[in-house]
Amino acid sequence: MVTTNKEKDLYKKLSIQVSLNGLSFCILNRKDNKICYFKKVDFEKQLDPIKVLSKIELLYEQEEQLNQPVDEVALLFNNALFSLVPENLFDEDNAASYLKFNTRILKTDFIAFDKIGQDTVNVYIPYANITNYFFDRYGEFEYRHSLSVLIESFLSLPKETDTPKVYLHVHKNYYELVIIENGKLVFANSFEYDTKEDFLYYLLFTAEQSKLDPEKFELILLGKINKNSEEYKMAWEYIKNISFMGPFHPFTFEETAKPKEELSEYLLIKSL
Incomplete structure (x- = not known):
C-alpha cells in the first residue's frame, strides 16, 4: 500500500x-537523500497498545516536525506476535490458526501477513x-512486521561465501536471530533475555539445533549492541567469527537528525 495525501x-x-x-x-527527504528528522522514545517499562497510542498522540502534540506533510509512510510493528509459515502451506482464510500455538489470540484481533521472498509468509498481529x-x-x-523487513534485508545482501551467516539484531532485553545459508532463510525467531548468560544460551542453543559449528559460522551483530557490551564480550569467548554489520544505507543526516549509533536504528532506516 502506498500513502495517498492531498x-x-x-x-x-x-x-x-x-x-x-x-x-x-x-523522515527522509528523497530529493537530496538526507534524513531530516529523527526521534526515539524509550519507555521505562513495557506498555500495552492503548498506552502506546497515548504516547504517540502526545508526541504528535509536542513534535512540530512530525506534523509536516509527507507523501509516504512506512509503519513497522515490532512484537513477538508472529509465526513464519512456508508459502506453500499458507491459507489466508485460516491465518489465525498459525498463531494459536504460540500467541494468545482474542476474537477482536486483526491478523495480517507479509510475504517474504518467494517461499515464506510472516503471519502476525498488528x-x-x-x-x-x-x-x-x-x-x-504501508505497514509490516519488523521481522519481515529484517529477513528481506539479509536475503538481499550479496552472497560472498557458502558459510552460514547468523544475524543477531539486539533490542533492550530481547533480540531477533536470523540464519541465512546459501542465500536461503534457515531460521528466524525472537528471544527475550534478562542476563548476558541468557543472551548467550539462546544463541548457542539455536546454533546447536541448526547444526552450526561456533568455530565456523559467521555471527553478524547489529542493533543495540557494541564492543563494550557485556553480551558482546561473552559471545566473543565462544564464537570465532564475530563482526558488526557494515554500512547499510546511502543516506546522509541533518546534524540534528543523526542517531547516536546508526546500527541501533537499522530497521527504521532500512524501511525508508
Whole structure:
C-alpha cells in the first residue's frame, strides 16, 4: 500500500517503528537523500497498545516536525506476535490458526501477513488501534512486521561465501536471530533475555539445533549492541567469527537528525 495525501511530490517519506517498549520516527527527504528528522522514545517499562497510542498522540502534540506533510509512510510493528509459515502451506482464510500455538489470540484481533521472498509468509498481529490512528492521520499507508523487513534485508545482501551467516539484531532485553545459508532463510525467531548468560544460551542453543559449528559460522551483530557490551564480550569467548554489520544505507543526516549509533536504528532506516 502506498500513502495517498492531498499534497504530492513532497519527496518525503516517514518511517515509524512501534513496540511496547518504545517508538522511533525518522523522515527522509528523497530529493537530496538526507534524513531530516529523527526521534526515539524509550519507555521505562513495557506498555500495552492503548498506552502506546497515548504516547504517540502526545508526541504528535509536542513534535512540530512530525506534523509536516509527507507523501509516504512506512509503519513497522515490532512484537513477538508472529509465526513464519512456508508459502506453500499458507491459507489466508485460516491465518489465525498459525498463531494459536504460540500467541494468545482474542476474537477482536486483526491478523495480517507479509510475504517474504518467494517461499515464506510472516503471519502476525498488528495493533489495530495504532493502525487506525495513522490511517486517520495519513490515509492509506504501508505497514509490516519488523521481522519481515529484517529477513528481506539479509536475503538481499550479496552472497560472498557458502558459510552460514547468523544475524543477531539486539533490542533492550530481547533480540531477533536470523540464519541465512546459501542465500536461503534457515531460521528466524525472537528471544527475550534478562542476563548476558541468557543472551548467550539462546544463541548457542539455536546454533546447536541448526547444526552450526561456533568455530565456523559467521555471527553478524547489529542493533543495540557494541564492543563494550557485556553480551558482546561473552559471545566473543565462544564464537570465532564475530563482526558488526557494515554500512547499510546511502543516506546522509541533518546534524540534528543523526542517531547516536546508526546500527541501533537499522530497521527504521532500512524501511525508508
